[in-house]
Ligand SMILES: Nc1ncnc2c1ncn2[C@@H]1O[C@H](COP(=O)(O)OP(=O)(O)O)[C@@H](O)[C@H]1O
């Protein structure tokens with residue numbers, strides 16, 4: 001993060017231990033301190049088991065750290081009870097999952113507006129149409145997810161994630177289920193949400209090419225921040241991953 005920038009989200013000395021005290025405990029995160037500037041696009045990488053999912057769950061309020069603090073803008077998540085945390089996730093955090101997680105019985109338009117409905121917020125039908133148009137889904141608004149390609153489903157999930165204008169969007173392997181062309185399209189659209197709409201994105205990925213779309217890569221190893229890289233290229237990311245002992249699949 002550059003000095004003076006207001007972080008959208010900040011982790012301060014965050015640790016997460018799974019399991020009761022004893023032999024079986026796993027320290028999934030160990031003293032992680034990281035800031036994510038408003039309007040930035042960060043990829044999180046690391047070998048399997050390095051703590052990427054745990055980081056994402058703790059940062060997004062899906063799980064609570066064992067120690068340390070997570071601030072969303074100025075809010076310390078530890079001060080919120082479960083109901084308040086659920087409201088915060090609904091209103092101020094967007095999620096994009098590898099498996100899209102669209103509701104199969106709702107149309108694209110209904111899926112996209114669901115978080116606003118759940119939050120009791122008003123829906124601007126023209127804004128929804130415009131957004132779906134930008135994402136190339138104008139003629140798919142009234143289709144069910146099952147009638148869409150993987151790439152189209154993920155673009156609908158992007159629409160759902162950005163419509164609430166969240167403080168942060170967390171994406172967990174958003175291109176993991178897509179072929180190369182659809183993956184590039186989705187990555188370009190995620191990039192656009194940052195560059196044109198000022199959204200903040202934190203994306204977990206195994207793929208150095210996907211990571212190269214971000215402005216910065218944070219590398220985790222054994223639950224700690226092992227390295228960070230600004231203006232990543234796919235080759236530099238792949239080399240850094242190889243040094244961490246987590247060669248990407250197929251290389
Ligand atoms: N619910 C859990 N209970 C026990 N151990 C867990 C749990 N979730 C993750 N772990 C362990 O924590 C470590 C980090 O896991 P995870 O955050 O899923 O890593 P990554 O997403 O980088 O593969 C791993 O050793 C994993 O086995």
Ligand SMILES: [Mg+2]
Pocket residue numbers: 052053054
């Ligand atoms: Mg994981």
